[in-house]
Amino acid sequence: MSVDALVTPALLVDADALAHNLAVMAQALPGARMRPHVKAHKCTELARQQLAAGHAGFTCATVREVEGMAAAGLGDDLLLANEVVAPVVARLGAVAASGARVTVAVDSEATIDAAVAGGVREVVIDVNVGLPRCGCPPSEAGRLAAYARSRGLRVRGVMGYEGHVVGIEARGVRAELVEGCMQLLLHAAADVDGDDGLVSAGGTGTYDLNTWATEIQAGSYALMDTAYGKLGLPFRQALTVLATVVSVSDGWVVADCGLKAFGMDHGNPTVPGGTVWFCSDEHLTFAPDAAGPMRVGDRVRVVPAHVDPTVAYHERMHLVEGDAVIETWPVDLRNW
Template sequence: MTLDSQETPAAIVDVRKMEKNIAAMQERMNALGVKFRPHVKTSKCVEVAQAQIAAGARGITVSTLKEAESFFAAGIVDILYAVSIVPSKLPRVMALRKRGCDLKIVVDNASAALAIVEFCKTAGESLEVWIEVDTDGHRSGLKPEEDALLEIGRILHAGAIKVGGVLTHAGSSYELNTPAALAALAEQERAGCVRAAQRLRAAGIPCESVSVGSTPTALAARSLEGVTEVRAGVYAFFDLVMHNVGVCAIDDIALSVLTTVIGHQEDKSWVIVDAGWMAMSRDRGTSKQSRDFGYGLPCTLDGTPLDGYLMIGANQEHGILAPADAGHAPDHGDLKARFPIGSRLRILPNHACATGAQFPEYHALQATGELAVWSRLHGW
């Protein structure tokens, strides 16, 4: 199959761009002297994870236990499940551990910590637990100076549970767009997580790993003193949100949606395509950024952005391409001649994770122009 013959809509991964992105991040982590543990929730794809490990990554981060089970079945052993655990999921965690998976779990509250201790006591087994730290008020975790950090550490340690480390995610980095602001947040992320580890160690609680990361802060950090590993995910594909943040060029975006022109509304300068929100997702992450890309940036089949056009609207199976400036349509001649029925385009996504999630598989574009099928994991 090629781009000309593949049924649409389809999720296309440009393998050359993906491998370039993977290599650049790994080289940066090597230069900063830290282990790199990529987050596979972006791709949920074994072939992508294998490319990351081949480049030098050590271990992976997952967001679901199904990911952990699937990637372990594919031969990846060192796995961090970076979502705060609930007691009902502990049997699945233990089953993976007993099969040889070096699975680490995460807590950010005393209730979960007590449940882990009780579960392990009953099972006569143990788990490795990391404590989540909040360094930017983005979502989950404990502030580095909170009393609860030491309370959780003591509950686990006293219950013979290994406190393997602390981790944080500076998700608010997605809201920034200058090198100085990103560098400052990267330092805040580093310092806060290191401080949490220091407090645990001072209290007599071993804490070997200090794990930080988001794609923007990983690429902006100037020093990672005290950090043992970095996590990032979307960097492998990048997307329009990351472009607006300022950490990638349009040409770095490796994921696109292949689509076919199915109609026109000439009086509105609209081009109708067969990729709606079921293909692109409803993610409008660029709407609050400096440049709004609508539902995505249309490109020619070779990946060249279409000057002056955006995907301005999306119904379930219909996408609407139109001039970005509704009052000033680009003068490209006859709309039907430029975008004939049956012609193909590619749409760059706002959020690679969300767009990828719409598809059961990727079509990996090789240097030869041929497409290979890579399965994508679904579910929890």
């Protein structure tokens, strides 16, 4: 099947780029050194490729992702790297009871109590390493670990995401800051004394700089986006949104992809061969270069600025080699 037969907008994944990205990561961080984050692609078929590359443990962001991964037979070691409470935590416990291995992040007595009530048996202590989001202060980690154990939970170790660092373009600054973050996390890890010694952290932007974590939670590396593309990483842009030119005016053209096809928090997507003017709900208006698409019916491959919220808009992704669609994968982990 040719991409020409696809209804647009449609997610395309370049098979060669994906294979390259998975291979580069598996070489840098083989096996359990890497715990791929499925939130970036929300696709069990893609996760299966990551398993084939040697990574059996996965990071999830939602209970739905944990459920879907377990149902797909990818539940050997699922870390839900977010806090969850009632009512959804009971669904997490149900997955654990079904035989998958489920670990959840906790950062307070309340989330520890929720894990216990929900039937989850293993946790990591989530530590704030500088990003004002979830995670307890490093000095609290030991106390929370003791509390979790007193409630009957197994404490596998710590987690601390340097999310404020992973996107910094200057590599030297990124390296310096990640070290500071990880010093905080290692102090907490010593206090927690995790049963599995887990120190889970990192992302695509720090996968090779964060040498303190025992495992890296990168997700974007598989598909990439223009935001991470600025960092000079060895990963290739695998993801595009295929769109069709539906209108041509004097000075601009319009393609049929818009705000419901792209996560917009990192700004406009990019059109190779054109300059983007703006995104509307269903449309992308851009000025084509001299060699750019100029006729109604022309197809363009638009590069998202941020992979995660882009993929979450789409039902499926098409694995392509050039113009040939070789497989179609459902984005089966989306929604809640």
